[in-house]
Amino acid sequence: MFAEDALELRREQSAERNTLSVNFGGMCLRNPTILASGFLGISMDLFRRLYKLNAGAIVSKSISCSPIEGYRNPTIVSLDYSSYLNAVGLANPGADAFSEEIRENDNLPIMVSLVGSSEKEFPILVKKFDRLNIIGYEINLSCPHVAKMGIEVGDDPELVYRIVKATRLHTTKPIFVKVGVGNTDVLSVASVAKDAGADGITAINTLRAMAIDIDTGIPVLANKIGGLSGKPIKPLAIRCVYEITKKVGIPVMACGGIFDWEDAVEAMLAGASAVQLGSVLATEGLSSFHAICTGIQAYLKRKNAKNVMEIIGLAHKY
Amino acid sequence: MFAEDALELRREQSAERNTLSVNFGGMCLRNPTILASGFLGISMDLFRRLYKLNAGAIVSKSISCSPIEGYRNPTIVSLDYSSYLNAVGLANPGADAFSEEIRENDNLPIMVSLVGSSEKEFPILVKKFDRLNIIGYEINLSCPHVAKMGIEVGDDPELVYRIVKATRLHTTKPIFVKVGVGNTDVLSVASVAKDAGADGITAINTLRAMAIDIDTGIPVLANKIGGLSGKPIKPLAIRCVYEITKKVGIPVMACGGIFDWEDAVEAMLAGASAVQLGSVLATEGLSSFHAICTGIQAYLKRKNAKNVMEIIGLAHKY
Amino acid sequence: MHTNINRLRIVKIEKIVEETPTVRTFAFKDVASSNAGAGQFLMVWIPQAEELPMSVMIWHEKFYAAVTVRKKGYGSTSLYNKRVGESLGVRGPYGNSFEIPKNARKVMLVGGGTGLVPLLRLAIHLNSTRIDTTLIIGAKTHSEVFFEKLAVKCLEDTNHQVVVTTEDGSYGIKGQTTEAMLKLIGTERFDTIYTCGPEGMMKKILDLASASLIPVQASLERYMKCGIGICASCCIGDKLVCKDGTVFDSETLSSLSEFGLEYRDKSGRKCKYL
Amino acid sequence: MHTNINRLRIVKIEKIVEETPTVRTFAFKDVASSNAGAGQFLMVWIPQAEELPMSVMIWHEKFYAAVTVRKKGYGSTSLYNKRVGESLGVRGPYGNSFEIPKNARKVMLVGGGTGLVPLLRLAIHLNSTRIDTTLIIGAKTHSEVFFEKLAVKCLEDTNHQVVVTTEDGSYGIKGQTTEAMLKLIGTERFDTIYTCGPEGMMKKILDLASASLIPVQASLERYMKCGIGICASCCIGDKLVCKDGTVFDSETLSSLSEFGLEYRDKSGRKCKYL
């Protein structure tokens, strides 16, 4: 390759990077495709692989103060239409092991997802991670299948306020709060989180759901009830993103059923600053980040947009 | 046909009828497949056609005191995977016109779905219908896209109590309360409804959701936000049926994504006394009632069950 | 992959034809629509305005279809005002189609206004099967007559006759379509009469044709929301116009006591036709 | 319709074979499983008890497959105690398979215990392609040796040699599989060595074979939840055993610093092999 070609190529690549780069809630990402929490989120080696494959950022598995073994298998059940029911029970290596895992991170844009059952645990967690090279936190207030953690917390706006506030006091890094559709109004949880100092919202988590095997009559998940993810929940995620960005006015990462560039664009038109990819990885594999970036880029070109941020929230005008 | 054959056939038919007949919440139905509210629910002529096609019972469109024109089109949008987003805005002919419509009903098992915004309206509605030949009421507390009606009502357990209580005082016919997954705990709404004297619960209604056309950036429904129905919501319906029947202990009609006999059996194993069919009618047409009945019957035969009620709630043992 | 005709397809308006001062035809590329049967309709989304059922109009380019709209209220006027290059959403085509009986040798088509749209699509089928065709086009006055030349072109390969009636006599035969029809069935034998237009006219045609034992197929209109047979807003008797229709035969029409008399409004209440 | 291998399929246990006092094989009809590649596994649901990854065992009847389980903890014992007529759920088969290099003329298979399961499926392929095959079966003691006769039968159409080693010398050659292997590769040329069994053994095989420049393919085990590449519970380095594996080649194995040394427990923490 001639020197000029190499230069040209580099120019093109950096143009691409500029087209897709996003800037929201105190974070600056090379592109808006982010690994959702709970997917491959425990191994630094895997994070490196995902980053090479174009992930704009990575959210870790939700980490608790102590390690959690999680529920007995089956913990993950495939349903039709690229959807999954899971009750892993927040299995995670715990804050000590995970901070060890990512200790040597230098340049990967990692967000650590935090989970706990009271406002006391979050400052403890933040202390383990705040001096590491991470770009922010996601607080998981919406795991639908572990009592006293996740959704039962997210359903109590006062507790949400205290948790976010307590976390805010111990870090200057961006804090995103992950909300779910369940028993409380997502809008009120989002605005409480905003008031407490959150920089953004992730919407949505899985929804409490169930599947029973009709041959044996037995609920398939060992935990019986789990969380539904994948294609079916996209219209709910789009609605939450739209309502939160429009009515609460806070940056939102869309999560839930984002499977292709069309979904990603729909979420961003609804108001999302970025999209998280989860279940799609089971169906389409790790190349999804790249495929979605390429698709968004072509869309932007057709629409004569210079940067993807131009399309964020366009649907609000209607 | 010889006389004996005819007799035999009749015996078989009545055996079939006995196999599928269900008895719950003060209602006795020839089979557990019921037309869900909002589907074809305004015309006596259509009710007759549906009954001939094997519907076990029919729930009317939700009827309000005055007629409602509903929202501008598009009011119903098809999404992938046999799912639909609707915001018809509770369009209905009103109590006067609808009581006129069903005035001459003699033997069709019709339930009237009632919708209103305060506890004062329900007694008024009941007075219009209670002397007609209907088998009961369904109170729609969960329409996700009309402010001050439906879900905003269902999200307020105190108001739910007052509405059910007020209705209870004015009728001895069975009252079912239709709940949705949204901003309040379905379990608490169900148990409040039970306390107020409801005979059963219908679970679930559509879920607040949205779709945006990425070509134009415009939300497709005229009302922007609507309710998601169809296949994607089945795992949520199964979970609600299971939890309500197990924890609240009240008869439940399953509604949401029931498309085939397997879905119907799954719902009944979860605890449902009957299943309501809605979106399936768009995909499979009016023959769904018959097809599902036939499928359930074959299942019961394989499982050596004499009557479908034997399988209700079997999954609770696990 | 098999396309799901229920999913909205965004199409670009490529050509617009002025048919009369209040009627325009909008052409767009859409394979599914181009294959529609005569009598089938699309649900046409006019972004930010309305969604309306529209019969699928023929178009001479391959893979293309069109809709012909008369400017009336908010929805139809929003559509009417669209320009070349703007987008519409379409889903469908929905509903059944006119049927051509096996032994048909001579048929009559009676329509007026945008009711001609399904009849033109039918004309093309009749043309290719060389069935003698008489088309009666009705209008109030000369300026409202359209599709006459196009109709002749659609029928060029078969024996045909295109008759225009105007109520004020400003063009063609003075009077209503039913008068012209009555005259024709008095002298010639027609195997079937196809009609689409104002329901009062179709009802009259059914009555007249039944008296002469000529079977009728009529394409009906009703208020429509879903187009897919779930909302019942389009119901007439125990039939759904969007799914069991739009085309019904004499027998069904005779059994529908509402036909020509009553329809349901947006709320579902029965109303009388004026 | 294309079956989605991720959806649970309920199968009935039709035959049970006692392999040793602690190992049983369960046969069932399932077309997708019967077509599994050598090295692929099923996620096997034992209702009300567990779901476990299990290599797909061969079975002589068409459209049938099997799993061979060693009774160990709660999950495997629940499976071990199942009777004929009872149901299991299966999904998959998942993962990649052993590859037979184009020019391979002579290969070695080394396994022990249930690690023989994928090797037997491989043996059938080798048999049909007439590749010289040496199989080393390792066990602690005579009573734990199984699949020997079956292995011979699987290889009957090709040049083959089945060697059994027991650590206590109660049957076959005394010692470990790696000792027998070392002897053989000292005297004959093998194109590839395939292995499945305890990770310490496989690591030793990799080291010995690498010293002799013989490529190795090893089928690994890790704790598994999803089987479909999303939960990372099966990760080793930047690889997912359920999706990138279960079979890895020498080059990949050498790059995985955890191989033979570390695994992750249910919570995801790294632990050392004893």
Ligand SMILES: Cc1cc2nc3c(=O)[nH]c(=O)nc-3n(C[C@H](O)[C@H](O)[C@H](O)COP(=O)(O)OP(=O)(O)OC[C@H]3O[C@@H](n4cnc5c(N)ncnc54)[C@H](O)[C@@H]3O)c2cc1C
């Ligand atoms: C199967 C079918 C095919 C049709 N084909 C054509 C066609 O090819 N060309 C054409 O110009 N018109 C056609 N129409 C009529 C068209 O759908 C509209 O009714 C008409 O354009 C008036 O719309 P509007 O919004 O301006 O009405 P408004 O002035 O806003 O309302 C007047 C009346 O229009 C009717 N209308 C409004 N919305 C609908 C709706 N969603 N469904 C049915 N009727 C409605 C109602 O009767 C209403 O009372 C067809 C209707 C049907 C049912």
Ligand SMILES: Cc1cc2nc3c(=O)[nH]c(=O)nc-3n(C[C@H](O)[C@H](O)[C@H](O)COP(=O)(O)OP(=O)(O)OC[C@H]3O[C@@H](n4cnc5c(N)ncnc54)[C@H](O)[C@@H]3O)c2cc1C
């Ligand atoms: C790809 C693959 C193929 C396998 N094939 C076979 C086979 O053909 N025959 C056979 O007997 N065993 C096989 N195993 C091992 C099997 O899955 C179980 O690990 C073993 O049966 C012990 O199960 P248990 O529940 O009794 O374990 P326990 O005694 O409850 O736990 C002991 C250990 O078993 C392992 N284990 C438990 N659950 C799982 C799980 N979900 N995934 C992986 N390991 C687990 C863990 O290391 C655990 O620490 C295979 C494993 C893998 C990953």
Ligand SMILES: Cc1cc2nc3c(=O)[nH]c(=O)nc-3n(C[C@H](O)[C@H](O)[C@H](O)COP(=O)(O)O)c2cc1C
């Ligand atoms: C197996 C599995 C594990 C998950 N674990 C977590 C978790 O630890 N923390 C969290 O916030 N969300 C978790 N989620 C939820 C996802 O992050 C995401 O919100 C959800 O799957 C919806 O996105 P999707 O439809 O793209 O999968 C998990 C989901 C799955 C399927």
Ligand SMILES: Cc1cc2nc3c(=O)[nH]c(=O)nc-3n(C[C@H](O)[C@H](O)[C@H](O)COP(=O)(O)O)c2cc1C
């Ligand atoms: C077009 C449409 C109209 C509906 N109207 C009503 C209604 O009036 N009252 C009501 O209780 N539910 C209404 N529903 C909700 C359905 O009764 C049902 O709860 C929902 O569609 C889920 O069931 P399904 O997945 O089988 O469609 C409506 C649903 C649709 C799609």
Ligand code: FES
């Ligand atoms: S338009 Fe909805 S049923 Fe016909």
Ligand code: FES
């Ligand atoms: S078992 Fe989940 S990624 Fe391999």
